Amino acid sequence: MEKVFKMVTGFVAMMTNLFLAMMSFGVMAEVLFGSPVMGMSVIGNVMDVISALGSNGVVGIIALVVLYQLLDSRCCKGNVCEKDTCKK
Numbered sequence: 909m910e911k912v913f914k915m916v917t918g919f920v921a922m923m924t925n926l927f928l929a930m931m932s933f934g935v936m937a938e939v940l941f942g943s944p945v946m947g948m949s950v951i952g953n954v955m956d957v958i959s960a961l962g963s964n965g966v967v968g969i970i971a972l973v974v975l976y977q978l979l980d981s982r983c984c985k986g987n988v989c990e991k992d993t994c995k996k
Contacts, residue, residue, distance in 0.1 A: 934950030944950070961968035 931950060931954075934945045934948075935954070937945045938949065938951050944952075961972050964971070
């Protein structure tokens with residue numbers, strides 16, 4: 909069961925990395941070319957998420973902090989730190 913859990917966790921981590929890379933590419937492409945990428949405005953969608961979190965007050969701030977912590981915790985795997993900013 910532990911092996912399955914590690915496999916699923918690894919898959920989710922890889923998909924998260926892929927989606928973050930695609931979002932970064934979409935933002936850069938939209939900035940460089942000035943038009944939405946594949947008919948979808950990445951910058952507009954990010955701004956919508958930020959405004960939705962901001963309009964919810966304290967709950968939005970807490971959700972943003974939790975999301976940041978989840979994404980930031982990916983840098984340390986076990987005892988090996990991939991970034992200098994990770995806490996050991």
